[in-house]
Amino acid sequence: MGKNSDGLVFEVSEPSDNATIVYNARQMLLQMGFDETRQYLIASAVSELSTNIIRYGEKGTITLRCIRKSDKIGFEVIARDCGPGISDIQKAATENYSSGHGLGLGLSSVKRIMDECEIKSARGHGTCIIAKKWLM
Amino acid sequence: MNATQDNRINNELALNILNQISTPIMAVNKEMKLIFMNEAGFELLGTSWEKIENKPCHEVFNSSHCQTPKCRMRQVMEGEDSCTVRNEITRHERTIPIEYTATALKNKEGSIVGGIEYLIDITERTQQEKKLQEQSRTIMEISTPAIKLWDRVLILPVVGVVDSLRAQQMMNTMLKKIMDTSAKVIILDIQGVAAVDTAVANHLIKIAKATKLMGCRCIISGISPAVAETLVQLGIGLGEISTNATLQDALSDAFDIMNLMVTPRK
Structure with missing residues (x-):
């Protein structure tokens, strides 16, 4: 785990890395003032993203940070991987689509839980997913 | 110089x-x-x-x-x-x-x-790192205990983060224990689980299905408001799997299934 001005950065390569990320995410969300249900929801979305890296991308990083926009504060998670990339983002973000053996609900559920979700990917260049949740 | x-x-x-x-x-x-x-x-x-x-x-x-x-x-x-x-x-x-x-x-x-x-x-x-890895593996092994709660009723409390390795371990522990005790009901208590993403939900569903194949009913308890909302947001239907808010309710259901009744002493 690394800490810099951009927040907490975690290396993700094996299943056990997910635990550290989830605990840190929940800690951070609690400190930011998200209620228990939101903490659980967002931590689950974070877990979804880091599990995705392990399952599809093999290696990558998860960055957690607190962000500000005018008078709003929010939680941001950035998931980067060095995997094969997503060939059809539109398709991947749809419900019930899965290229692996999951339930096919992963990315679409992240989109549903978070307020903003941006996916950048190019075949052969890995994937970067940035998701934000504002504190109401 | x-x-x-x-x-x-x-x-x-x-x-x-x-x-x-x-x-x-x-x-x-x-x-x-x-x-x-x-x-x-x-x-x-x-x-x-x-x-x-x-x-x-x-x-x-x-x-x-x-x-x-x-x-x-x-x-x-x-x-x-x-x-x-x-x-x-x-x-x-x-x-x-x-x-x-x-x-x-x-x-x-x-x-x-x-x-x-x-x-x-x-x-x-x-x-040292190797030692640490071994230790965490040991912790993981002891963190999935299947406990006999009643005659033919088992409970598996799940705490912390569930990853695929641990889910596999839970599955093995449960199925083996069902075999050993000829359990009819197993309660999977997920109150202590830190997050439920689709992978975790998928594992839970698989575990419930596998237990059913062994002729054992699986009740998932510890569905807190946060867990319930997360499952809905994830879009996961637990289908025929019975769920309960608390372990107490789950146990009461288990007694029903076993045709048992808890009555005050006369």
Whole structure:
């Protein structure tokens, strides 16, 4: 785990890395003032993203940070991987689509839980997913 | 004291310092041939300068990065930033885990003429890491206990983060225990689970299905408001799997299934 001005950065390569990320995410969300249900929801979305890296991308990083926009504060998670990339983002973000053996609900559920979700990917260049949740 | 003399003393002093540093340090020219190594380096490799002078460094170190694109020495010579990485060297058939830092060696004009490398023997650290890994595996194993709650009623409390490895372990523990105790009901309590993503939900569904195949009913308890909302947001239907908010309710259901009744003593 690394800490810099951009927040907490975690290396993700094996299943056990997910635990550290989830605990840190929940800690951070609690400190930011998200209620228990939101903490659980967002931590689950974070877990979804880091599990995705392990399952599809093999290696990558998860960055957690607190962000500000005018008078709003929010939680941001950035998931980067060095995997094969997503060939059809539109398709991947749809419900019930899965290229692996999951339930096919992963990315679409992240989109549903978070307020903003941006996916950048190019075949052969890995994937970067940035998701934000504002504190109401 | 004139300038050349001053220079000589400095060189002597610098060499002395380099030789007394307990970290192996070496330098190569652009052809990857050894042009310097300090005493600590000789000690690590069990050799002397006469034997290795001007030899290609891969012959001396025989590491897993040698002569592969992973060689950081070559990378820094090609202009990349200095970096520290782990590696292994083989010496007299013994493998030593090391960590090395490679930096480009530049002349006065600033052009790259070779590379400098210093390395640390990390045998002890890797041993500690291995120990830690083993310990976490042990913790994981003891963290999935299937407990007999009543005759033919089992409970498996799940705490912390569920990953695929742990889910597999839970599945094995449960199925084996069902076999051993001929359980009819198993309660999977997920109140202590830190997050439920689709992978975790998928594992839970699979576990419930597998227990059903063994003729055992699976009740998932500990569905707190947060868990319930998360499952809805994830879009996961638990289908026919029975769920309960609390362990108490789950136990009460289990008694119903077993045709048992808890009554106050008369």
